[in-house]
Amino acid sequence: MTVIKTPTSTTAPLASSKGTVQIAGAGPAGLAAAITLARAGRAVVVHEAKSGVGHRFQGDLQGLENWSGKQDVLETLRRQGITTEFDRFPGVKGTAFDAWGKAYKVQSQKPLFYTVERGPGLGTLDTALLNQAQNLGVEVRFNSHLRQLKGDGILAAGPQAVDAMAVGFHFETDMENGFWVICDNNLAPKGYAYLLTMNGIGTVKSCMFSDFKQQHVYVQRTVAAFEKRVGLRMRNPRPHGGIGNFRIPVSALHGQHPIVGEQAGFQDTLWGFGMRHAITSGVLAAQSLLNGHDYNQQWRGALSKQLLASVVNRIFYRNIPNLGYRWFLRYATQQEDVREFLHRFYTFSLFKRLSLPWLNPFYKSRYNELHCEHKTCICVQCRCEESIA
Numbered sequence: 019m020t021v022i023k024t025p026t027s028t029t030a031p032l033a034s035s036k037g038t039v040q041i042a043g044a045g046p047a048g049l050a051a052a053i054t055l056a057r058a059g060r061a062v063v064v065h066e067a068k069s070g071v072g073h074r075f076q077g078d079l080q081g082l083e084n085w086s087g088k089q090d091v092l093e094t095l096r097r098q099g100i101t102t103e104f105d106r107f108p109g110v111k112g113t114a115f116d117a118w119g120k121a122y123k124v125q126s127q128k129p130l131f132y133t134v135e136r137g138p139g140l141g142t143l144d145t146a147l148l149n150q151a152q153n154l155g156v157e158v159r160f161n162s163h164l165r166q167l168k169g170d171g172i173l174a175a176g177p178q179a180v181d182a183m184a185v186g187f188h189f190e191t192d193m194e195n196g197f198w199v200i201c202d203n204n205l206a207p208k209g210y211a212y213l214l215t216m217n218g219i220g221t222v223k224s225c226m227f228s229d230f231k232q233q234h235v236y237v238q239r240t241v242a243a244f245e246k247r248v249g250l251r252m253r254n255p256r257p258h259g260g261i262g263n264f265r266i267p268v269s270a271l272h273g274q275h276p277i278v279g280e281q282a283g284f285q286d287t288l289w290g291f292g293m294r295h296a297i298t299s300g301v302l303a304a305q306s307l308l309n310g311h312d313y314n315q316q317w318r319g320a321l322s323k324q325l326l327a328s329v330v331n332r333i334f335y336r337n338i339p340n341l342g343y344r345w346f347l348r349y350a351t352q353q354e355d356v357r358e359f360l361h362r363f364y365t366f367s368l369f370k371r372l373s374l375p376w377l378n379p380f381y382k383s384r385y386n387e388l389h390c391e392h393k394t395c396i397c398v399q400c401r402c403e404e405s406i407a
């Protein structure tokens with residue numbers, strides 16, 4: 019894993035012209051950037067390779083995490099100028115299970131996260147962001163796969179490698195809204211299995227961090243475990259899966275273009291929560307284009323401590339066996355408020371600072387950074403090395 023050792027930013031402030039800004043990718047990161055630019059009066063064109071927003075998610079339920087900041091994430095979005103006009107369910111009470119089937123009540127006064135729907139449908143996060151962007155005059159070009167980006171632009175093209183994989187089903191259900199988690203390496207190696215339900219739909223997944231080739235086995239076991247433990251009821255189950263890519267880049271500039279969201283690798287390395295970082299980095303990149311600030315400094319200031327803490331958390335988590343998960347669940351759920359506990363857990367404490375240099379060699383993202391040294395590089399996904407050869 020590439021982890022920042024010292025601030026290496028020597029990049030000159032990005033030039034802010036008045037021309038149209040091109041954005042590659044209409045995920046949360048790209049749309050948050052577009053919204054921020056359009057609110058400041060800049061002309062923006064967002065290119066989206068697929069025929070609609072959230073194409074890789076198609077009705078997936080995901081958790082917009084609410085523990086990494088003290089402020090409620092919805093309030094943060096409002097302050098960032100980003101819409102909160104999407105359907106959501108506050109996760110304040112749920113259940114986690116260890117590998118032996120023991121249940122632990124997970125509860126907090128404030129939501130631990132908000133369940134949101136992803137994809138092109140009504141009420142999804144992606145549709146809300148798209149609507150806000152278009153209402154502000156952003157032009158979104160679908161079926162537009164951008165290979166090169168000239169002039170002012172932002173790279174928001176999503177994951178570039180597979181560090182984790184979440185695989186399972188989407189379905190309709192008569193189950194009540196809720197969330198359930200199982201920490202068991204036999205269901206999700208080095209990860210966790212989860213079930214989310216909201217407004218008559220659901221998602222059940224094995225979120226695995228290794229042994230991807232056996233994914234069908236883990237999915238079968240995950241479904242069976244949720245049927246047994248919580249009475250999972252699925253109607254019309256549709257297979258769904260996706261990949262996640264986590265890393266802390268040395269620089270999130272490619273040529274002169276800021277890289278945002280998962281294309282930069284910004285994601286919680288422990289459990290794969292990426293939406294919040296995607297939106298924040300999109301907003302910061304847009305602001306850096308508007309005011310000429312150094313984007314590398316901006317994202318490091320806002321994100322790097324949490325990202326580094328999540329790397330340390332991952333190294334510990336992936337090395338503990340099922341007994342360790344049991345201890346973790348017992349300890350976490352004995353705390354008065356699990357949200358407060360997770361907030362502390364994601365703090366880059368003195369202990370984490372001191373352990374990082376020792377632990378760092380034990381974690382490496384599968385992404386091979388294709389950093390070219392060309393200040394003028396215009397590739398969306400860098401192919402410079404090919405053209406030099």
Ligand SMILES: Cc1cc2nc3c(=O)[nH]c(=O)nc-3n(C[C@H](O)[C@H](O)[C@H](O)COP(=O)(O)OP(=O)(O)OC[C@H]3O[C@@H](n4cnc5c(N)ncnc54)[C@H](O)[C@@H]3O)c2cc1C
Nearest residue numbers: 043045046047067080081164175176260279280291292293
């Ligand atoms: C199954 C699954 C479950 C998840 N659950 C959670 C969760 O519970 N909570 C959470 O916070 N995060 C979760 N994540 C992670 C989260 O979805 C991502 O971190 C987030 O969507 C990243 O946003 P993004 O805008 O960076 O990238 P994306 O959402 O991937 O958007 C990138 C867009 O760019 C487009 N694109 C790619 N290349 C080009 C190109 N050259 N030109 C034009 N367009 C291009 C793509 O089609 C895509 O629409 C999950 C991920 C998966 C796969």
